[in-house]
Amino acid sequence: MDKAILESELKVKDLKTVGFSIDKVCQLFFYEDRVFRAINTPYEAQVQEMFSCGMIQELIDKNLLINSWITDVKIEGFNLVVEHQRVSFWNYPYEWSFSMLKDAANTVLTISEIAQSYNFELFDVHSHNVVFDMGTPKFIDLGSFFRKDPNDGKSWTGYLSFYNAFYIPTYLYTKGYSDLPQSIQLFHGYYNEKDFFNLRFKYATFFGSWLSNLVFKFYFNARKLANARHFRVVEKFGKHKYSQYILFFKNNFQNIFSIKKARRLMKGLKNSKFDSYWMNYHNEIDPATNKRFQRITELFNTDLKDAKSLIELASNQGKFANHLLANSQIDKVIATDYDKNAVDAIYKNNKGSDNVLPLVYDFVRPNGRITDTRIQDRIKADVVMALAVTHHLILTQEIGLKHIFSILESLSDTYVVVEFMPLGLYAGDLKTTPPVPDFYTLAWFKEAFSAHFDYHLDEELEINRHLFIGKVKKS
Structure with a gap:
């Protein structure tokens, strides 16, 4: 980048951006071969703390987060700008194999555990926030971190996102499905959670679909409430006549759907179980003697x-x-x-x-x-x-x-x-x-x-x- 440009303020109109997603914390910009995140004013203190407390550096040192640093580059309308190392060969989750998806999932869980140790949490954990930097999965989105509310106990607000983006497709691989996991990453809502519930808990349909629907509705809403942020529940139900029971339920069930629970689910998934025509084609090939x-x-x-x-x-x-x-x-x-x-x-x-x-x-x-x-x-x-x-x-x-x-x-x-x-x-x-x-x-x-x-x-x-x-x- 030209030194004269660096010493002046970059204009937003001169930068490329991603228009599809909305991020409350920051905005992603591209200039020539460099990648910047301009931090929105209400979140400047939070991002500064993420760097100063040591969390970001620990994640980088452990090869879990793409290398990132606070830069002196100025962008019009923003006081704080973070620069990221550019990934040479960008890739998407539908281009990953079973083991790649599973390792990406475990990377997200490890990041979440580290973040909670610093009183932050990772909430937006969809698979498109991970990229493989050659043979290593790394998280890329600073806007997915929030300060953790002590009222939320051990619950993890990212649990539902993780479950849908990582656990469901990985589970399907282990049950012999070869195309569904990739399709889930390609098409949002392609395979809904109700269908997955019936697949995973076959007993739920034993007495008919009406009971299955009832059990799923209770399960889904209970989990959704348990993982909701405490202040959101107060905002929505604080004046409800049954608010004390709603909060009682949340407080007693919120620790069930945690990072620890997600980790147990992933450990239960062993190997992918589908055959493919060319999987053994190179078994007997030795390039050194051919x-x-x-x-x-x-x-x-x-x-x-x-x-x-x-x-x-x-x-x-x-x-x-x-x-x-x-x-x-x-x-x-x-x-x-x-x-x-x-x-x-x-x-x-x-x-x-x-x-x-x-x-x-x-x-x-x-x-x-x-x-x-x-x-x-x-x-x-x-x-x-x-x-x-x-x-x-x-x-x-x-x-x-x-x-x-x-x-x-x-x-x-x-x-x-x-x-x-x-x-x-x-x-x-x-x-x-x-x-x-x-x-x-x-x-x-x-x-x-x-x-x-x-x-x-x-x-x-x-x-x-x-x-x-x-x-x-x-x-």
């Missing part, structure tokens, strides 16, 4: 020697991505696959890594919310690589080559590495290999490739593998 992978590694160290970051599409368990990290100049990898179990394996092998970000991503049919930034506008790399995948997309899913190359082009800053399989769905036996269409030839692939990229080479690695390397055409 001639094909060795040759591609050589090309990374020669033809692509100026590249530092890599997006691997259809990475499966990420074995080759990890091999490149250890045996080439590549130092950042975004390893993606649409198979959630495969991505879970990538994450487990790279948990806490500063070099690998695993993402669930179907690159030909990407998911997203209308309010979210498109993946190609938040995640790019020097190299985009797609090995052993185009033949499946073209021959079994009828995806056009132009669409495939357009996606690769949108994600790459410089290079594209992609394999063509001239024998199509060949699996080692020519006698049982399905025939390929007449158009499906090496010349056809090379022509389409050259239309999108500055052609560098194609090389036969095996009988059914031709490797293409190109550069994104400069506009």
Whole structure:
């Protein structure tokens, strides 16, 4: 940022912001490559205390909160501005695997425990307030902290948000549901809590829906009251003729729905229980002894020697991505696959890594919310690589080559590495290999490739593998 600009006051009209959400505590602004939170006047003292008491620093030191500090930068209309470290590859909860979601949930719980030790609490704990900084989940929203009211005991006002955003989708994974958890993160209200109640407490429907509805209504409202902030309950029911009974109920039940209770729920969830087609594809692969992978590694160290970051599409368990990290100049990898179990394996092998970000991503049919930034506008790399995948997309899913190359082009800053399989769905036996269409030839692939990229080479690695390397055409 220009020093002259820093010494003056930034105008709000010159800053980008997020218009979708409303935050009482602060406003989020972006200027060039920097991220600021301008604190609203009524909350200046609270935010100052959050920093001065040591809570923010403890959260940062424990790798739970994105690095944040009070800055000297001035923004028009605000007296206090906090700056955040910018996350290099922004990601969303529907791009996480089971273990990523579970670790994000436990991160939120740990933050909440620490916050309560400083007499603060975390109340807005939806999953979109967490981001994976490579292999580590971190909380990002300072506006989600409030001073804790001593009248609220051990209750946690964030319990309901946590339950819906983290516990429900994680629970569904453990019961064998593969798509519902992702859909919940994509579509608000996609799977309502009443349906989940009936799934989790099957006995509730034993005597019919009328009893189930009655039990759920009592359960939901009791929990809602128990977790409401004390002063809110007084505001709403203070003059009610039964106010003393309402407050008695809250005071006696509020400690049930606590961080400790949420922690017990999460500990009860063990492993994800669904199978997927490609989950074991890389089980027997060792890139260190595979001639094909060795040759591609050589090309990374020669033809692509100026590249530092890599997006691997259809990475499966990420074995080759990890091999490149250890045996080439590549130092950042975004390893993606649409198979959630495969991505879970990538994450487990790279948990806490500063070099690998695993993402669930179907690159030909990407998911997203209308309010979210498109993946190609938040995640790019020097190299985009797609090995052993185009033949499946073209021959079994009828995806056009132009669409495939357009996606690769949108994600790459410089290079594209992609394999063509001239024998199509060949699996080692020519006698049982399905025939390929007449158009499906090496010349056809090379022509389409050259239309999108500055052609560098194609090389036969095996009988059914031709490797293409190109550069994104400069506009």
